[in-house]
Amino acid sequence: MKKVKYYYDSENLAFRKIKIKKRTKVAYAALFLLASALFGTLAFIVLLNTPYFETPKDRLLSREVDNFKIQYSILNKKMDQIDEVLANIEERDNNIYRTYFNTSPIPDEQRKAGFGGVNRYKELEGYDNSELVVNTSKRVDVISKQLAIQSKSLDEILKLAKEKNKLLAAIPAIQPVKNENLRAVASGFGYRTDPFTKVRKFHAGMDFSSRTGTPIYATGDGIVERADNTASGYGNHIVIRHGYGYETLYGHLSKYNVRAGKRVKRGDLIGFVGSTGRSEAPHLHYEVHKNGEVVNPLNYYYGNISAAEYIQIAKVANQENQSLD
Known part of the structure; x- marks a missing residue:
C-alpha cells in the first residue's frame, strides 16, 4: 500500500496531505533514469577494464598476442641454433683459416658488439610486451652484424688463399742447378x-x-x-x-x-x-x-x-x- 505523507499546517492547526505535482513526479523519474544510465555506463566501463570481462574483440586480440608470443619464442629458438652454428664458423675462422694465413683473429668484442648511440628501438617501447620485442630485435641486429663481419672475413680469407698460391709459387724453393x-x-x-x-x-x-x-x-x-x-x-x-x-x-x-x-x-x-x-x-x-x-x-x-x-x-x-x- 502506497504511503501517504502529511505536513502540519500551523495556521489552521491541522495535518494536511502532501500532494506531489505531476511535473515534479516527471522530474524525479527523469532524474532517476539519468542517474541509472550514468551508473550503468560507469559500471560497464569498469567491467571492460577488468580481467573478468572480455568482449569478443578482446578475446580475438588476446589470442593474437598469445600467438605472437609463441612465434617470438620459436624465432628465439631458431636464433639460438643460428648462434651455435655461427659460433662454430667463427671459431674455425679465427683458429684455422686466419691462423693458416698468418692473419690476426677477429676479437669477440668486435664480432658481438651491439649498436651504440641513438636508441634504435624507441618506437618498440611502451607496450605490454615491449621487452620481448626489443630483445628479439636486438638479437636479430647483432646476428645480422655478425654475419656481415663473417662474410667480410671469408672474403678476406678467399683473397688470402688466392694470394697464398701466388706466394707459394713466388718463394724460391728449388736448387738453381740440378x-x-x-x-x-x-x-x-x-x-x-x-x-x-x-x-x-x-x-x-x-x-x-x-x-x-x-x-x-x-x-x-x-x-x-x-x-x-x-x-x-x-x-x-x-x-x-x-x-x-x-x-x-x-x-x-x-x-x-x-x-x-x-x-x-x-x-x-x-x-x-x-x-x-x-x-x-x-x-x-x-x-x-x-x-x-x-x-x-x-x-x-x-x-x-x-x-x-x-x-x-x-x-x-x-x-x-x-x-x-
Whole structure:
C-alpha cells in the first residue's frame, strides 16, 4: 500500500496531505533514469577494464598476442641454433683459416658488439610486451652484424688463399742447378776465405760448382729485373724479382736465356753456368734476398731434393772453406 505523507499546517492547526505535482513526479523519474544510465555506463566501463570481462574483440586480440608470443619464442629458438652454428664458423675462422694465413683473429668484442648511440628501438617501447620485442630485435641486429663481419672475413680469407698460391709459387724453393749436373757445393752462406785476397769475408750466397754451359733454373715465379754484367764482381748475372719481398741473384753466367722484363716460372731455364766476373772457376753464385736483406739460400731448398740430399748439402755448405768468388 502506497504511503501517504502529511505536513502540519500551523495556521489552521491541522495535518494536511502532501500532494506531489505531476511535473515534479516527471522530474524525479527523469532524474532517476539519468542517474541509472550514468551508473550503468560507469559500471560497464569498469567491467571492460577488468580481467573478468572480455568482449569478443578482446578475446580475438588476446589470442593474437598469445600467438605472437609463441612465434617470438620459436624465432628465439631458431636464433639460438643460428648462434651455435655461427659460433662454430667463427671459431674455425679465427683458429684455422686466419691462423693458416698468418692473419690476426677477429676479437669477440668486435664480432658481438651491439649498436651504440641513438636508441634504435624507441618506437618498440611502451607496450605490454615491449621487452620481448626489443630483445628479439636486438638479437636479430647483432646476428645480422655478425654475419656481415663473417662474410667480410671469408672474403678476406678467399683473397688470402688466392694470394697464398701466388706466394707459394713466388718463394724460391728449388736448387738453381740440378744435383745430377753438380760437381759440388763449393761454398755456403757466411764467412769464408776470399780466393783472391785470402782474407776472411762474408759470402752472401752459395756457390754451385759445375762445368761451363750447365743449365740454371729460376727458383720461383717472378719477373727478370736484370740480365746484364753491370754489377761489380758478378759478371754476367740475372736478378729475378719474385714479389712478397723476395729476390734472387744468379752470378758468373756464361750466357743468358732470358732478358729483363720477362716473366718466368719456377723451373724455367734462365741461363748457363760460366766463370765471368770475379770468379776463380766455373760455378753459379746464387743469392736469396728477403725484404732487402740477404738470407741463407740453404733454407729454401725444399722443392726438388730429398731429406738425405738436404742433409748432405747442408753439411758441405756449413763448412767454413774458401769460396769461388
